[in-house]
Amino acid sequence: MTPAPGMPTLHIPIDHHSAVHVAAAQARDVARACSLPGALPDRAAVLASELASNIDKHARNGAIYLQPAAAGSGMDIIGVDHGPGIADIGLSFTDGYSTTNTLGAGLGAVRRIATDFTIRSEAEYGTLAHAWIADPRLTRQPPAAVGALCLPASGQRQCGDSYAVVGHGRAWTGLVLDGLGHGPEAAMAVQRAVRTFRPLADHGLAEILTAIDRALRHTRGAAAAAVRVHGDRAEYCGIGNIRALALSPQGVQQQLTGQPGTVGYNMPTPRTRTLQWHGRDSVALVHTDGVDHKWTWDASPAYLRLPPSLMVASLLHSHRRRRDDATALAFGSSQGVTCLATPSVP
Template structure:
């Protein structure tokens, strides 16, 4: 069975030679995604510059290179653990968004990328997201939703999966953790995603019931769904997938799924309502992410846009022994 490309490639930047590995990984993923023309070369340049920036200026850094949903392009995330970039921190604090003056590397990244977001804090580190979208695709909305999905180290297939469906006013997100790992878990996770796409407009317990039916002949999965609708969210989950609501000030809600396995033994799903004050972000993550990331997140972390929040949580709290997925989604901006 041919599985769609959904998982990220992880390249640890611990030596100058990793810069070349990162560039090769970005080019190869872009080609596998069928990106046309010069895009694979441009993806290689983005990865090379972001990796080289880590190699020269930071420690404990890595790139996460992944396809954007629905084959729209690729996304390259860069994360490190310090020392941060004082010049850039000053520029961002003063409201400048250009990084053109900060050396050829990041300037080139911001010119080549369809969308580039960077945050840094001295003593903490730097996070960046460069997206490259196909010319025939609308640019991916920059601050609405993000997903990082990584296989366990030395696994080719990822048994986790996630998606967000946006119907124009309501966003519905799913995260799936197929039991075990490897190809059978990946097949279960992808079957669950297809079923979710078909059922995503229905009430959350009905979505889980549809997935339960789809997964009957697989090894089963933990599944959580989160729907963001105006000033409230609803959550429904079976198995160990956590839901968290974050504002710029702190963590407001932590929820875990009911015991059970979708596809095998599923209790009647219960829905939980979560109030969603303006600026709140909803997060779903699998047990490949250490739940302690929500204990005392810094203001820097709480204020990250979704694509950098998922990069930060993945980089700092992922277990390399399990597949790991983090999804972050914000509600639609309210009409005045």
């Protein structure tokens, strides 16, 4: 089943050359689920095929991630691998350039077809690529720097995590949810929370969580965190096993944990806190407990400078705990990046 907007991310491991065709077919289906018109579903298939083909030919431990765009319209096509990296990215965009005696149209074609394309590559960490494709009649500008992935536990078709992002004025407000347990009942709870959140996204963060608490009565309940980015500052309000991290290229500057309790059951009065913000290089991060919290031990300056879409892709690809649902959400602006997450359970 392909995801509609708000549904989990599709994860396609590129572990055999046949996976290239699977990625292309799934990308076409997701594009149609996102209501992309005309030839755009076929172009999405080409983007996924080219990124997957590069992984198959050149890299190891790679995957393609497909989903409705984390914010705004269109869809995200993300490729991640663990190396060996691209020695000269500029040269790799040249038509006809190839290191494997093929036509060499890959990255050049991706850059031309995608509405917006971002790529980073280092020998030690591999390559991260994000292609965004959208209807040009609706928007010619890439969405605000927002990145998110939401993956169900291995073997599960439904995800007990979810997220939502709403822009209002000059601010962006995001919600990250981790339903208790996983599977259909957890998915039902977080989907109800998202429906409650959307019309209230410009309200105070504590007010948002209070409304979600009422909505989740008679469900399993959830851990929940709301974050708001104003451009020059960021606010966080969380209940349950959720933490926010303030980062800079020098490392972790601050960690905040959600208040004890469960949204939908015995929730305390929520309290909004300010995340440290040190200008252009600031990063604030929040993720669900399907991500191993020890990732911070390996966070290099190069990783901390990644744009949000690539940051969350790298995080989930390398540090996801497959027995649980996993979600990460990141906001960025010219002032820096904000990302929301919950720590993992041993």
